[in-house]
Amino acid sequence: MVKVVKFGGSSVAGAAQFTKAAEIVRGDVERRIVVVSAPGKRFADDIKTTDLLIELAESVKKGRDFSGEMQAVIDRYAAIIEELDLPFSLLDSLKKQLSHLVDTYKEDEPRLFDALMASGENENAKLMAAYLRQLGEEAHYVSPEEAGMVVTDDPANARILPEAYDRLKNLRNRSGLLVVPGFFGVSKNGHIVTFPRGGSDITGSILAAGVEASLYENFTDVDSVYSVNPALIENPQEMKEITYREMRELAYAGFSVFHDEALQPVVAEKIPVCIKNTNHPEADGTLIVDQREQKGLPVVGIASDKGFITINLRKYLMNREVGFGQHLLQILAEEGISFEHTPSGIDNMSVIVREEYMEEGKEEKILARIRAELNVEEVHVERDLAMVMVVGEGMARTVGVAAKATTALAEAGVNIKMINQGSSEVSMMFGVNASEADLAVKSLYKACFAQVKA
Numbered sequence: 152m153v154k155v156v157k158f159g160g161s162s163v164a165g166a167a168q169f170t171k172a173a174e175i176v177r178g179d180v181e182r183r184i185v186v187v188s189a190p191g192k193r194f195a196d197d198i199k200t201t202d203l204l205i206e207l208a209e210s211v212k213k214g215r216d217f218s219g220e221m222q223a224v225i226d227r228y229a230a231i232i233e234e235l236d237l238p239f240s241l242l243d244s245l246k247k248q249l250s251h252l253v254d255t256y257k258e259d260e261p262r263l264f265d266a267l268m269a270s271g272e273n274e275n276a277k278l279m280a281a282y283l284r285q286l287g288e289e290a291h292y293v294s295p296e297e298a299g300m301v302v303t304d305d306p307a308n309a310r311i312l313p314e315a316y317d318r319l320k321n322l323r324n325r326s327g328l329l330v331v332p333g334f335f336g337v338s339k340n341g342h343i344v345t346f347p348r349g350g351s352d353i354t355g356s357i358l359a360a361g362v363e364a365s366l367y368e369n370f371t372d373v374d375s376v377y378s379v380n381p382a383l384i385e386n387p388q389e390m391k392e393i394t395y396r397e398m399r400e401l402a403y404a405g406f407s408v409f410h411d412e413a414l415q416p417v418v419a420e421k422i423p424v425c426i427k428n429t430n431h432p433e434a435d436g437t438l439i440v441d442q443r444e445q446k447g448l449p450v451v452g453i454a455s456d457k458g459f460i461t462i463n464l465r466k467y468l469m470n471r472e473v474g475f476g477q478h479l480l481q482i483l484a485e486e487g488i489s490f491e492h493t494p495s496g497i498d499n500m501s502v503i504v505r506e507e508y509m510e511e512g513k514e515e516k517i518l519a520r521i522r523a524e525l526n527v528e529e530v531h532v533e534r535d536l537a538m539v540m541v542v543g544e545g546m547a548r549t550v551g552v553a554a555k556a557t558t559a560l561a562e563a564g565v566n567i568k569m570i571n572q573g574s575s576e577v578s579m580m581f582g583v584n585a586s587e588a589d590l591a592v593k594s595l596y597k598a599c600f601a602q603v604k605a
């Protein structure tokens with residue numbers, strides 16, 4: 152049996168965290184494949200190494216003196232190397248590697264960012280392998296290229312290619328502990344390409360699927376996935392067991408503890424995922440599985456995410472116009488915009504998109520095309536929206552969840568701009584003003600988990 156263990160940035164942020172992570176790996180002989188992130192925050196207002204690397208890339212791009220930014224990155228690794236008494240040759244090769252990447256990619260912007268960001272996890276994996284060896288383990292650093300992590304050539308947005316799995320499965324036959332850097336793969340033409348931010352979770356999941364692991368353990372800095380973001384509610388209810396579908400909805404809607412794109416690889420192979428705490432490994436954590444016994448409350452979690460806009464259209468007799476919706480979505484597709492939701496009425500249709508996709512000039516262009524090509528009576532954009540998602544497999548078989556939720560929002564004075572219920576069997580979505588999102592989540596939590604904690 153092989154388990155894949157992934158340590159997030161907070162679990163490998165410094166020497167003390169390395170020690171805890173190594174102890175966890177050594178505590179179970181089945182933990183054979185280890186994925187590490189770049190060093191994360193050691194304290195609340197610390198800066199993640201990935202963000203330091205982005206600052207470095209920004210300076211290189213602008214042609215500024217980048218020695219300060221480069222030194223800030225080097226210092227993070229130097230501290231770990233010194234405190235763990237690792238060979239100093241690791242630091243020399245790290246410095247050489249960073250300079251090499253800057254020289255190679257300084258004129259090639261998206262590649263520069265991907266290559267530098269990826270080096271955060273790459274160098275940390277080398278350190279972790281060296282540390283495990285120092286502790287007497289047979290441990291090997293395995294680069295994503297060597298592992299066979301072949302991805303699409305889409306900078307900062309890689310996706311695994313199906314053929315990668317044929318190669319990844321061979322990792323099962325290798326001896327010792329294999330330490331693989333998270334967050335990136337290599338495209339067919341040999342470029343380093345990163346997954347979206349937080350993507351080391353995705354690497355772990357791909358490897359778990361590739362080697363057909365019995366379990367994918369994702370170590371982070373909380374005892375459990377909680378029913379609501381713990382930054383919003385003190386001591387929220389812990390989730391012991393949830394389904395892939397529930398986690399996918401919650402992760403997509405704002406539970407940053409596990410990347411929403413990390414579910415797809417494990418779902419296909421039905422590999423259970425366990426979210427656990429590096430600082431408290433005795434806690435059971437949260438198990439994410441294909442099916443769970445339907446007991447307890449119908450709602451398991453409430454998440455919210457800000458940064459949406461909605462494009463609202465009105466056209467009399469829209470319902471009779473064959474192909475209207477298709478044409479609208481075609482315009483968005485041609486402008487390279489993916490949409491999130493499309494609620495509609497007889498003469499109205501709204502499309503909700505993430506604001507970050509609307510780079511300068513895009514919105515005007517899309518509105519002009521809608522006016523010209525769809526001949527609508529009205530089109531306008533509403534901004535600063537948040538989507539609040541109430542999730543639970545049990546909702547489909549429970550009467551009154553929607554009533555309870557809308558009552559809670561009304562009593563809290565939250566203006567519901569949009570409701571989407573029924574398109575997903577496991578979730579209900581409320582569109583609210585971003586400024587009211589936290590209030591909405593708190594009041595929904597109170598209403599749905601009343602018997603747990605007020």
Ligand SMILES: Nc1ncnc2c1ncn2[C@@H]1O[C@H](COP(=O)(O)OP(=O)(O)O)[C@@H](O)[C@H]1O
Nearest residue numbers: 159160161191371372376377379380406407408
């Ligand atoms: N519902 C939730 N349950 C648990 N943690 C959550 C939730 N929503 C957001 N978080 C945040 O996710 C953090 C862990 O994820 P992340 O920062 O990506 O960790 P890592 O450094 O392990 O990658 C927690 O510290 C917590 O602040």
Ligand SMILES: N[C@@H](CC(=O)OP(=O)(O)O)C(=O)O
Nearest residue numbers: 159160188201348349350351
């Ligand atoms: N280091 C990358 C990838 C990652 O997954 O990090 P973390 O495990 O700290 O979320 C990031 O910050 O985006």
